[in-house]
Amino acid sequence: MKNTDISAPDYFHKVVDCQWACPAHTPVPEYIRLIAAGRYSDAYMINWKSNVFPGILGRTCDRPCEPACRRVRVEDEPVAICRLKRVAADYKDDITARLPKPAARKNGKRVALVGAGPASLTVARDLAPLGYHCVVFDGDKKAGGMIRTQIPKFRLPDSVIDEETGYILGLGVEFRGGKRIESMKALLAEGWDAVFVGSGAPRGRDLDIPGRKEAAKNIHIGIDWLSSVSFGHVSKIGKRVIVLGGGNTAMDCCRSARRLGGEDVNVVVRSGFEEMKASPWEKEDAQHEGIPIHNFLVPKAFIHDNGKLTGITFEKVKAEYDDKGRRKLVSAGLPEQHFPCDDVLVAVGQENAFPWIERDCGIEFNEWNMPKVDTRTMASSNPKVFFGGDAAFGPKNIIWAVAHGHEAAVSIDKLLNGEDITDRPLPAVELMSQKMGIHEWSYDNEIALDQRYKVPLRDKVVALKDIKAEVELGFDAKLALAEAGRCLNCDVQTVFTAQLCIECDACVDICPMDCITFTVNSEEAELRKRLNAPSHNLSQDLYVQDGLKTGRIMAKDEDVCLHCGLCAERCPTGAWDMQKFLLDMTYAGNSCRPQRRSAA
Numbered sequence: 001m002k003n004t005d006i007s008a009p010d011y012f013h014k015v016v017d018c019q020w021a022c023p024a025h026t027p028v029p030e031y032i033r034l035i036a037a038g039r040y041s042d043a044y045m046i047n048w049k050s051n052v053f054p055g056i057l058g059r060t061c062d063r064p065c066e067p068a069c070r071r072v073r074v075e076d077e078p079v080a081i082c083r084l085k086r087v088a089a090d091y092k093d094d095i096t097a098r099l100p101k102p103a104a105r106k107n108g109k110r111v112a113l114v115g116a117g118p119a120s121l122t123v124a125r126d127l128a129p130l131g132y133h134c135v136v137f138d139g140d141k142k143a144g145g146m147i148r149t150q151i152p153k154f155r156l157p158d159s160v161i162d163e164e165t166g167y168i169l170g171l172g173v174e175f176r177g178g179k180r181i182e183s184m185k186a187l188l189a190e191g192w193d194a195v196f197v198g199s200g201a202p203r204g205r206d207l208d209i210p211g212r213k214e215a216a217k218n219i220h221i222g223i224d225w226l227s228s229v230s231f232g233h234v235s236k237i238g239k240r241v242i243v244l245g246g247g248n249t250a251m252d253c254c255r256s257a258r259r260l261g262g263e264d265v266n267v268v269v270r271s272g273f274e275e276m277k278a279s280p281w282e283k284e285d286a287q288h289e290g291i292p293i294h295n296f297l298v299p300k301a302f303i304h305d306n307g308k309l310t311g312i313t314f315e316k317v318k319a320e321y322d323d324k325g326r327r328k329l330v331s332a333g334l335p336e337q338h339f340p341c342d343d344v345l346v347a348v349g350q351e352n353a354f355p356w357i358e359r360d361c362g363i364e365f366n367e368w369n370m371p372k373v374d375t376r377t378m379a380s381s382n383p384k385v386f387f388g389g390d391a392a393f394g395p396k397n398i399i400w401a402v403a404h405g406h407e408a409a410v411s412i413d414k415l416l417n418g419e420d421i422t423d424r425p426l427p428a429v430e431l432m433s434q435k436m437g438i439h440e441w442s443y444d445n446e447i448a449l450d451q452r453y454k455v456p457l458r459d460k461v462v463a464l465k466d467i468k469a470e471v472e473l474g475f476d477a478k479l480a481l482a483e484a485g486r487c488l489n490c491d492v493q494t495v496f497t498a499q500l501c502i503e504c505d506a507c508v509d510i511c512p513m514d515c516i517t518f519t520v521n522s523e524e525a526e527l528r529k530r531l532n533a534p535s536h537n538l539s540q541d542l543y544v545q546d547g548l549k550t551g552r553i554m555a556k557d558e559d560v561c562l563h564c565g566l567c568a569e570r571c572p573t574g575a576w577d578m579q580k581f582l583l584d585m586t587y588a589g590n591s592c593r594p595q596r597r598s599a600a
Helices: 009-015 017-021 028-036 040-049 054-060 082-092 117-130 146-150 157-167 184-188 221-228 246-257 279-286 400-417 479-485 505-509 524-532 566-570
Strands: 111-116 133-138 174-177 195-196 219-221 240-244 264-268 297-305 308-321 327-331 337-340 343-346 385-387 428-433 492-496 516-519 543-544 553-555 576-584
Touching: 009 428, 017 028, 028 082, 028 479, 040 054, 040 082, 040 184, 054 082, 054 157, 054 400, 082 117, 082 479, 111 385, 117 133, 117 157, 117 195, 117 400, 146 157, 146 221, 174 479, 184 195, 219 221, 221 246, 221 343, 221 505, 240 246, 246 264, 246 279, 246 343, 308 343, 343 479, 385 400, 492 505, 492 543, 492 553, 505 566, 524 543, 566 576
Parallel strands: 111 133, 111 195, 133 174, 195 385, 219 343, 240 264, 240 343
Antiparallel strands: 297 308, 308 327, 308 337, 428 576, 492 576, 516 553, 543 553
């Protein structure tokens, strides 16, 4: 194997598993250390730079970082990264003085943003301080998009949405609430320099089965119903409620129904429990509130009495797999099951709807009636029009919309400066030694043995009486400190200097994970078999350095390293050092224009 080039931005980035998995590449260990030090405002600003909505995401993020957390290599539960993000938001000071100031002078470029959800607001946040005149259009009177209309208040209070959307609108962004865009052609005719579409996936899928039309009065599309609840148009529901669907929207629907009078609320899903699209914690929250989830049931008909809904019949199915592992649901051969109900909430998926985009305005659509969007630049086939969030690739989570917004802002900034939007500058990286003494570090490298701490919840009896009472109370400072201590500081890297090594093998002896091996070089596949602990996870690299006096190489398996620093503490010559890796993503502005190389 060749020597590892640790100056490549992606090398150590991939070792910081949580940051690598985050679509916005938030420097997770950095802000967790700041929380442990009680520097909540600093932790918040690190989050605000990358993920834009720390308070909102600290309550609602789908947490792609947590399954990737290195903590799961040594125990079952990852660090509560998402809930620690909320700690920074809950305990910060007034940070308004630390936000960018509105541009003193506009640069003459006008950008229209359709939809006031997280994607559009991220684009506006990145472009407005640069002097662009950003105008956000939305059919609702307040900013937030589906953050505001689809997420129940017991999960995300309006005050948090108002605060964090307000930070963005306060940067000199013009918000035209109550203004729905009805025609892309008409919008383009207004002479905007660029247009960004972040209108979400606003249409819920329906179920066309017998009885749907006859019993329509008590059959509701989930996302529309949640929106009506959010705006106060709906304040009650029948006592017996069936929720159809297994995603997060279904979980929000069933929990909302419990608070609006549903005494007997059931969730019915066509897949198995493990295959449900809902996040595990969303399913747990629903079950905690006494809502049963029934699996492998396919709805066959809505039963009604002269138009009055009385129930649903279901066919029991089972999963069968072909020789390629593809699943097919087939009848289990059992009698149909009948569930009585007064109301049904249909939450079986969402679709994009673009009736307002004429098909002759230069925007190409694919066979699924979705715009053709470049996954890196977020550009459509119309050079002035960009897409992001659910409008670009279908329903995902808020953090994906934020990531799309950052990329689109870079593209728009480069486009309007006459540059090639496909020329994407590399992020900057920096490595800084954490050495304070011979064997002392500027971070806490002790591995805490604590199991994951549970977030305190409001009493269930109280919570179910008030649809606006936030259920999760969040960590207090003491719990936050304890949970932050579980972080393994994956961004503090073990950096090896072969010229200083005397090959005493002290680091090999002390490593608790057997991840360091001194051996003869070979091809990677063969080398992985000869390590002190054979390496099977090919998604993580081997850190290889030659130049040793014996002609051997040092090979370290990045997959199982705990970043404990024992190798560096034990090394008598300083060949090992603990160096903090910081990744500075490229955002719109001067930094996105000249080609940047690694600073490591």
